[in-house]
Amino acid sequence: xxxxxxxxxxxxxxxxxxxxxxxxxxxxxxxxxxxxxxxxxxxxxxxxxxxxxxxxxxxxxxxxxxxxxxxxxxxxxxxxxxxxxxxxxxxxxxxxxxxxxxxxxxxxxxxxxxxxxxxxxxxxxxxxxxxxxxxxxxxxxxxxxxxxxxxxxxxxxxxxxxxxxxxxxxxxxxxxxxxxxxxxxxxxxxxxxxxxxxxxxxxxxxxxxxxxxxxxxxxxxxxxxxxxxxxxxxxxxxxxxxxxxxxxxxxxxxxxxxxxxxxxxxxxxxxxxxxxxxxxxxxxxxxxxxxxxxxxxxxxxxxxxxxxxxxxxxxxxxxxxxxxxxxxxxxxxxxxxxxxxxxxxxxxxxxxxxxxxxxxxxxxxxxxxxxxxxxxxxxxxxxxxxxxxxxxxxxxxxxxxxxxxxxxxxxxxxxxxxxxxxxxxxxxxxxxxxxxxxxxxxxxxxxxxxxxxxxxxxxxxxxxxxxxxxxxxxxxxxxxxxxxxxxxxxxxxxxxxxxxxxxxxxxxxxxxxxxxxxxxxxx
Numbered sequence: 095x096x097x098x099x100x101x102x103x104x105x106x107x108x109x110x111x112x113x114x115x116x117x118x119x120x121x122x123x124x125x126x127x128x129x130x131x132x133x134x135x136x137x138x139x140x141x142x143x144x145x146x147x148x149x150x151x152x153x154x155x156x157x158x159x160x161x162x163x164x165x166x167x168x169x170x171x172x173x174x175x176x177x178x179x180x181x182x183x184x185x186x187x188x189x190x191x192x193x194x195x196x197x198x199x200x201x202x203x204x205x206x207x208x209x210x211x212x213x214x215x216x217x218x219x220x221x222x223x224x225x226x227x228x229x230x231x232x233x234x235x236x237x238x239x240x241x242x243x244x245x246x247x248x249x250x251x252x253x254x255x256x257x258x259x260x261x262x263x264x265x266x267x268x269x270x271x272x273x274x275x276x277x278x279x280x281x282x283x284x285x286x287x288x289x290x291x292x293x294x295x296x297x298x299x300x301x302x303x304x305x306x307x308x309x310x311x312x313x314x315x316x317x318x319x320x321x322x323x324x325x326x327x328x329x330x331x332x333x334x335x336x337x338x339x340x341x342x343x344x345x346x347x348x349x350x351x352x353x354x355x356x357x358x359x360x361x362x363x364x365x366x367x368x369x370x371x372x373x374x375x376x377x378x379x380x381x382x383x384x385x386x387x388x389x390x391x392x393x394x395x396x397x398x399x400x401x402x403x404x405x406x407x408x409x410x411x412x413x414x415x416x417x418x419x420x421x422x423x424x425x426x427x428x429x430x431x432x433x434x435x436x437x438x439x440x441x442x443x444x445x446x447x448x449x450x451x452x453x454x455x456x457x458x459x460x461x462x463x464x465x466x467x468x469x470x471x472x473x474x475x476x477x478x479x480x481x482x483x484x485x486x487x488x489x490x491x492x493x494x495x496x497x498x499x500x501x502x503x504x505x506x507x508x509x510x511x512x513x514x515x516x517x518x519x520x521x522x523x524x525x526x527x528x529x530x531x532x533x534x535x536x537x538x539x540x541x542x543x544x545x546x547x548x549x550x551x552x553x554x555x556x557x558x559x560x561x562x563x564x565x566x567x568x569x570x571x572x573x574x575x576x577x578x579x580x581x582x583x584x585x586x587x588x589x590x591x592x593x594x595x596x597x598x599x600x601x602x603x604x605x606x607x608x609x610x611x612x613x614x615x616x617x
Contacts, residue, residue, distance in 0.1 A: 097445035098570075104161045104452055106462075106574065111174055112196045113579035117142050117473060119198060120176035124191035127200045128180070131282050138180040138188070139374075141365035144472040144575075145177035145192065150289040152299060152530065155461040157267045160451070171271070172201045172287050179366050183374050200232075203285040205278060213252030213279020218244065221255040225275040228282055229259075238262055239273065252279040260290070268292045299532075306534035309527035316521050317495060324406055324503045342400025342494070346393035349487045353389035356483040357382065360474040396490045403498030403557075410502035411553065433599060436559040439551055440566030443544055447571075450540055462531040472575055478590040481573040482597075489564035496522040496545070497552045497560055515553065519545030562598045569595050 115123070121142055128135055151173045154163035167173045175192035182188060192202035216224075222244070229236060239259035247254045254277065261271040269289045276284035357364075364381050368374065454460030471480030500518035508514050523541035527534050552560045569591060576588035 095441035095444055098441075098448045101448050101452055102444075102574070103164065106160065106448070106451065106571075111575045111578050112168060113472070113575065113581055113584060114196050115176065115193065115198045116581050116583065117176065120193040120195070121178055123193050123198050123200060124176075124178035124180075124189075127191055127203065128189055131203075133189070133205070133281075135180060138182055139365060140181075141179045141362060141368070142473055143177050143179075143363050143366040143470055144195075145175045147173050147175075147288065148530075149291050149296060149299075152461075152532075153269055153289060153291050153295060154266065155455075156295075156532070157269075159455050159461070161455075166266075168196070171289065175201060177366065181365070181368060181370055184370060184372075186370055188370070200285075201287055203282065205281070205283050207278065207283075210250050211252065211278075213249075213254075213281070215253045216255075216277070216280055218246060218255060221253075221277045221280075222257060224277055224280060224282075225255070225257045228275055228285065229273065232285075234273065242272070254278050254283065256284075268295075302532055302534050303528070306527040306529075309524040309534065309538060313521045313524035313527075317500065320500055320503055321402065323507070324402060324499070327503075327506075328405070337401060338404050339397075339401050342397045342404070345400060345490050346397035349396055349483075349490060350389045350393035352479075352483040352486065353385065353392065356474075356479050357385040357389075359476050359479045360471070362475065363470060363473045366473075392487055392491060396487075396494060399491070399494035399499050403494050403502060406506070407498055407502040407557075410505040432555055432559050433562070435551060435555050436562030436598070437566060439548070439559065439563035440570075443563065443567040444570060446544055447540065447567075454536065460531070460533070460536050462529075471572075472584065477576060477584060477587040478573070478594065481569045481591050482594050484572055485565045485568035488568050489561050492522065492525075493552075493557060493561045493564055496525075497549060498557045501549050501552060511553065515546055515549035516542075519543075519549055558598075565598065566595050 121140065125135055150171070151163070151167075154166060154171070154173070158166065172192075172194070174195055176195055178189075178191045178193065180189040180191075186206055186208050188206050190202070190204040190206070191200055193199070194201050226236060236259065239261050241257065242260045243256075243258040245256040247256075256274065256276045259273045261273075264271045266289070269291050272288055272290045274284065274286045274288070275282070364378070365374075367381075368377050372380075451460060451462065471477050474480060496518045500521065501514050504514035504517055505511065508517075519542045520538065522545045523538035526537040526541055529537055531537050548560050548563065551563070573588055573591040576584045576591060579585060579588070
């Protein structure tokens with residue numbers, strides 16, 4: 095944990111997030127910019143989300159490393175934004191404004207209108223002078239830039255122009271820093287400052303990501319085959335089994351409810367993805383439907399692997415729940431060791447992953463991009479709910495699947511403990527190969543190594559230990575943007591996350607009834 099606190103800024107790309115501007119301040123800056131450009135904002139709905147320029151971030155991590163990338167981002171290379179969207183129902187008439195979360199400066203602007211919308215029909219020179227004036231208003235000195243391209247597009251009722259400038263003497267390998275200004279008729283249609291990424295790099299990136307999907311699919315297929323094998327083994331040797339299903343059902347229902355609550359918490363964020371070709375009510379219904387499908391699928395997986403893992407572990411380990419069993423005193427040695435080992439393992443992972451990517455970036459050309467999905471929770475009403483929901487869901491689902499079920503089933507099949515632990519660890523790592531970490535097999539290596547430790551701890555200390563560890567490490571990593579913020583609201587939300595890290599301990603003290611005896615069985 096000490097290593098994580100001291101070095102994570104050098105190892106993880108999310109350390110570049112420097113939030114000094116609140117969501118409301120970004121919204122105000124966006125509205126002011128739109129009005130200054132002569133547009134009206136009456137009658138528009140709006141949404142705000144946290145956003146990143148994925149390809150630019152990936153390119154920086156790949157070519158200069160995490161630490162240098164974070165420095166460049168803080169010096170003005172645009173990667174992180176508050177993205178403000180103004181829209182109207184069933185109309186292609188809206189705005190997108192990106193606001194720098196550190197300075198409040200508008201760094202990107204887009205005005206979306208129909209091709210048939212009316213406007214002026216200017217000549218190229220007049221449109222160019224308007225574009226130059228817009229850049230001067232933003233304090234950009236064109237002496238530092240060279241004009242690279244100009245495009246004229248004749249629309250039905252107006253003429254549009256696009257001008258592109260490139261900064262002189264600035265290069266990160268083959269990438270350059272560019273500014274693009276679009277003029278729609280006689281008004282500003284777009285403004286963007288961005289890294290121009292070579293097409294060859296983007297093609298390689300897409301190809302690498304494909305292999306990550308292959309590894310993920312292989313992992314899920316392997317788990318499916320293990321499930322089929324386990325079901326057949328029970329069918330071929332029928333026996334009287336006391337199926338303990340209540341606790342897995344409880345956890346599945348809790349995750350379903352948390353996912354629904356998390357959707358409601360992020361309801362304002364949903365409108366950032368609104369399709370203006372459908373009604374708002376239909377879009378909201380579609381979004382809620384998608385949430386329900388995901389919630390019930392995850393809850394079903396937790397329930398199914400909880401029950402199935404309970405059956406296989408009953409015969410392989412003859413062990414039940416250490417912390418949630420029959421009525422007993424709380425401060426038993428087995429309970430204390432489970433809590434201590436669980437939290438220690440979670441904190442150990444944070445130090446491990448920090449050193450892994452610090453060394454990997456410096457010596458083995460390992461690189462990653464921050465996930466925009468993790469950053470989006472900053473735009474929700476209560477940001478602490480996402481780390482709670484994500485971490486608890488992942489901990490229960492993955493530990494039931496890869497530890498409770500896979501290890502205990504393989505213990506009966508391969509008869510070698512080390513191999514029964516190693517195979518699920520490898521599958522666990524492969525299942526994370528779609529994350530934006532490159533080369534794509536890196537996460538398989540990272541998590542196979544630590545997964546083996548997790549598996550050994552599970553076999554010796556019980557499933558609760560690894561669930562606690564998994565929950566702790568995910569909650570802290572996912573909530574990093576909150577801890578990096580200078581906004582009091584996000585800092586307060588981060589403090590809530592820290593309290594939620596102690597949730598397993600709090601619930602057990604509240605319950606005050608943990609213990610385990612072999613005669614209790616499993617679940």
